[in-house]
Amino acid sequence: MVEKLWGGRFTESGSKRAQKYGASINVDQQMIQEDIQASIAHALMLGRQGIIDDADARQIVAGLHEIWADFSANKVTLKVAHEDVHMNVEVLLTEKIGATAGKLHTARSRNDQVATDFHLWVAKRLPDVIGAIKRFQKTLLNLAEVHEATLMPGYTHLQHAQPVTFGYHLLAYVGMLQRDVERFEFNIKHANLSPLGAAALAGTTFPIDRESVAAALGFDAIYHNAMDAVSDRDFAVEFLQSTSLLMMHLSRMSEEIILWSSHEFNFVTLSDAYATGSSIMPQKKNADFAELTRGKTGRVYGDLIGLLTVMKGLPLAYNKDMQEDKRGVFEAYDTLMDALYIFNGMFATLTVNQQTMTESTHDDFSNATELADYLVTKGLPFRDAHAIVGQLVLLGIQTGVNLQEMSLADLQQASHLIDSDVFDVLRPMTAVNRRTSFGGTAVSEVHNQIKYYQEKVEEGS
Numbered sequence: 056m057v058e059k060l061w062g063g064r065f066t067e068s069g070s071k072r073a074q075k076y077g078a079s080i081n082v083d084q085q086m087i088q089e090d091i092q093a094s095i096a097h098a099l100m101l102g103r104q105g106i107i108d109d110a111d112a113r114q115i116v117a118g119l120h121e122i123w124a125d126f127s128a129n130k131v132t133l134k135v136a137h138e139d140v141h142m143n144v145e146v147l148l149t150e151k152i153g154a155t156a157g158k159l160h161t162a163r164s165r166n167d168q169v170a171t172d173f174h175l176w177v178a179k180r181l182p183d184v185i186g187a188i189k190r191f192q193k194t195l196l197n198l199a200e201v202h203e204a205t206l207m208p209g210y211t212h213l214q215h216a217q218p219v220t221f222g223y224h225l226l227a228y229v230g231m232l233q234r235d236v237e238r239f240e241f242n243i244k245h246a247n248l249s250p251l252g253a254a255a256l257a258g259t260t261f262p263i264d265r266e267s268v269a270a271a272l273g274f275d276a277i278y279h280n281a282m283d284a285v286s287d288r289d290f291a292v293e294f295l296q297s298t299s300l301l302m303m304h305l306s307r308m309s310e311e312i313i314l315w316s317s318h319e320f321n322f323v324t325l326s327d328a329y330a331t332g333s334s335i336m337p338q339k340k341n342a343d344f345a346e347l348t349r350g351k352t353g354r355v356y357g358d359l360i361g362l363l364t365v366m367k368g369l370p371l372a373y374n375k376d377m378q379e380d381k382r383g384v385f386e387a388y389d390t391l392m393d394a395l396y397i398f399n400g401m402f403a404t405l406t407v408n409q410q411t412m413t414e415s416t417h418d419d420f421s422n423a424t425e426l427a428d429y430l431v432t433k434g435l436p437f438r439d440a441h442a443i444v445g446q447l448v449l450l451g452i453q454t455g456v457n458l459q460e461m462s463l464a465d466l467q468q469a470s471h472l473i474d475s476d477v478f479d480v481l482r483p484m485t486a487v488n489r490r491t492s493f494g495g496t497a498v499s500e501v502h503n504q505i506k507y508y509q510e511k512v513e514e515g516s
Contacts, residue, residue: 075135079378083140084133085385089175090140091123093168093251096271098159106261107158115159118152119144141168162261163254166285166373170250173381175272177294178246180388185239187395188301192232192512194403196505199225203501206483207322207412208421215419218483219496221412226501229508231304238297240515245290249274253281256372286372288362288380295359298387299352305394306352309345312401316342321411326404329397344401348394355390358383416483420448422458425486426477433472443469 069077095116102112122144125131137143142165148156203222208215249269252259258281269277278284315322316330325342333339361383365376423444430440447469451457458466459481466473479485491497494504 074138077375078135078138079381080133080135080137080139080143082382082385083169083172084143086172086176086381087126087133087140087144088123089172089179090144090168091119093171093175093272094144094159095119096268097163097251099271100264100268101158101161103267104262104264106161106263111155111158114152114155115148118148118156121151122147139165139169140172141165162259162263163251164256164285166255167250167253167281170253170285170287171272173288173384174246174248174250174274174290176381177290177384178243178273181239181243181246181294184298184388184391184395185236186516187392187399188232188236188239189512189516191395191399191402192229192236192508194399195225195229195232196509196512198222198402198405198407199229199501200505202407202409203505204484204498205407205409205412206416206487208416208419209496215415215421217421217424217496218416218486220487220498220501221407221409222505223496223501226504226508228304228308232301233508233511235297235301235304238293238300242290242293242297244275245293247273247275248284248290249277250284250287253278253284256282256285282372286369286377288366288377291380291384292359292362292366294384295355295362295387298391299355299359301391302348302352302355302394305398306349308398309342309349312345313342313349316340321408322415323408324406325401326406328404329401344397348397351390351394355387358387413483417459418457420451420458422481422483422486423448425480425489426458428489429477429480430470430472435470435472 068074098107098112098115098119101107102109122131125147131147133140133143134146137146145156145159148159199222201222202225203220205221206218207221207224209217209219209224249265249272251268251272252263252265265277269275278287312323312325314320316325325340327340329344330340331343332341362380365379369376426447427437427440427444430443431437435443447458447461447466450465451461459478463473463475463477466477480489488497488499491500494500
C-alpha cells in the first residue's frame, strides 16, 4: 500500500520528481490559514450535528489551533510528499492528536475543501484591494483640487487638441478607478459563496448543516448545486479580469507619467523616491516604477488568459487541471497591491511644473475649436466655420503666428463675422471656462466633479 492518505488502492508510488510535479504545496501553502479556518468550522459542525463525538470535535479544533500557532512561529515545515496544504494539515493534525484526526475529513472532499479555501482567500483580500484603490483615488482628488485651474493641453492622437486643466485630466483617472472599485465590489458577491459540504461533486450522505458553516466562515450564501460548487472558478476569473482592467488603467497612467517627466514635456518632476538613475549616464532620472508597472501589466494579462485557458475545456466536475488556478491569482494580487502602493506614493510626491504646462497651451492651435464655435454663435454653419478656421490655422503655420496673435484685420479677412471680442474667446483659460456642459473642463465643473468623486470614494469606507 502506498503511504498516502489516499493510497489504499495503490501499490506503487511515483518517483520524487513525479511527486513534485503533482504537488501544489509550494503555491497553496498561502492558504493554510484559510484551510485551518474552514476545517475548524467543519469540525464544529460535525460535532453539533452528532456526526462525530463532540469531544472529538473539540480535540480536532484544539489541534488545528496548535498547528496554526506552530506555523505562525515558523515551527512547521510543509512537505512536498504530502502534496498540498490540506493533506499537510491533516498529517500534522494526526501527529498531534492521533487517529481522531481522521474524523475531520468526514462529509467533505479535497474538492470542496480547496474551493472553500480559495473562496476565503479571495474574499478576504477584496476589501484590501478596494481600500488601496480608494486611497489612491483620494491622493488624485487632493492633487486635482490643488490644480483644478492649472492649464494644460488636452490631447487626442497625442496631438494638442483643446486646453483643459490638470485637475480635469486627473479626474478622468479617478473615474476609471471608480469603475474598478465597483467591479471588485461585484466580485465580492461571487467570492462570498460557500462550496463546503459539496464533497467530491454530489453532496454527502451525512446530515451536515452547510448554512451554519457558511455563516461561521463569513460567507453570504452557499452554492445550490454541489457539482457547480466544486467546479466553479468564475470568482477567480472575475478577480483577474478586474485586476487586468485596473492594471491597464495604471499602465495608461504610466505612459503619461513617462511622457510628462521627459525633457521634451517637463510637465512634472518625479520624487527621487519614485525614480532611478543610470549606471553609465550620471544625469539620468528614469521613471522606472511607471515603466515596470507598464511591463507588469502584461504578466497580469497572462494570469487571466492562463486561468481562462485552464477552464475552457474542462468537463464537470473537478479536474486536476484546476490545481493551476491559484498561482496566477496570488501573483496578480501581489502585483496589484504593490502597484497601487507605488502609484499612491508617486502621485502624492509629484511636483507639477505649472508654468510649463500653461505655456504649452499658448504655443499651439488648441483654441481653434473656440474660434469655430465663436463663428457658429454669429450664425455661421459649423462646417463653414470649420473650413474658415482651418484656413486660418494653415496661415498661422505658414507665418509662425498663433490665432490669438493674429491681427484683427487678418482674422476679418477670413470672415467679416469676427470682431474684437474674439481675442478674449481665444485665451486658453477662457476656452476652458466656457466648457460648462456637464462633465466639461470648466473650473466650476471640475470643482463639481471633485465633490462628486469625493462622496463616491467615501461610500462604504
